Amino acid sequence: MATKKRSAVVIRKTKETNIQLKINLDGTGQAQLATGLPFFEHMLTLLAGHSLMDLQIRAKGDLEVDQHHLVEDIGITLGQAILKALGKKQGITRYGWALIPMDESLVQVALDISGRPFLGYGLKLRQKRLGDFDTELIVEFFRALSNAAGITLHIMPQSTGNTHHLVEAAFKGLGRALRQALSISQRERGIPSTKGLL
Ligand SMILES: [Mn+2]
Numbered sequence: 001m002a003t004k005k006r007s008a009v010v011i012r013k014t015k016e017t018n019i020q021l022k023i024n025l026d027g028t029g030q031a032q033l034a035t036g037l038p039f040f041e042h043m044l045t046l047l048a049g050h051s052l053m054d055l056q057i058r059a060k061g062d063l064e065v066d067q068h069h070l071v072e073d074i075g076i077t078l079g080q081a082i083l084k085a086l087g088k089k090q091g092i093t094r095y096g097w098a099l100i101p102m103d104e105s106l107v108q109v110a111l112d113i114s115g116r117p118f119l120g121y122g123l124k125l126r127q128k129r130l131g132d133f134d135t136e137l138i139v140e141f142f143r144a145l146s147n148a149a150g151i152t153l154h155i156m157p158q159s160t161g162n163t164h165h166l167v168e169a170a171f172k173g174l175g176r177a178l179r180q181a182l183s184i185s186q187r188e189r190g191i192p193s194t195k196g197l198l
Pocket of ligand 1: 042164168
C-alpha cells in the first residue's frame, strides 16, 4: 500500500528558535536529538521509540529567556513534519489509542488524525520542574503538535502519581497511539473518511 516513502524534512527559523527536523514515519524508532533540553530529549526518545518513527531534531532556542519558545516550536515543527510526511493520508488507520501504566500512574491517550486540531488534557503535574525542565511546557508541546498536525488528541490520567511517571506515560501513550494511527491498514482502500477527505 505505502509505496511512497513517508518521510519529511522541516526547517523552521524564527527570531526565537532555529529548528531542523527530519522524520520517517516508517522507521524503527531511532531518535537523534540535540535540543539542549535533557529531560525533554528523554521524552522525545520515548515518543520515537514507541511510535517507531525515526526522529532527528537539531534545535537551538533563546534558552536565556526560558524554555517556552523552544519547546513550543519543536511541537509545531514536529506536527508540520508529520502532516507533510502523511501526504493525503491514503490508507492510514487514522485512529489510535493507548492505556499506559508507569508504576502507580496510568494515562490514557486517544487520537484522531482528523485535520481538526483539538487537545483534551487532564494531567495534574505536582512537581513544577523535572531536572531543570519546566513541567508547564508539557501541555504547550502537546497543544502545538496537535494544532500543527491537525490531530484531535486526548491525554487523560486514570490514576495520578509521580510527576516523572505521569509525563513518561503520556509520551509513551502518544507514541503507541501514533504508531497505530499512522500505520497502513491493509484493508483500507483510500482515505479513511466517509467524506473522502481528512
Ligand atoms: Mn524516565
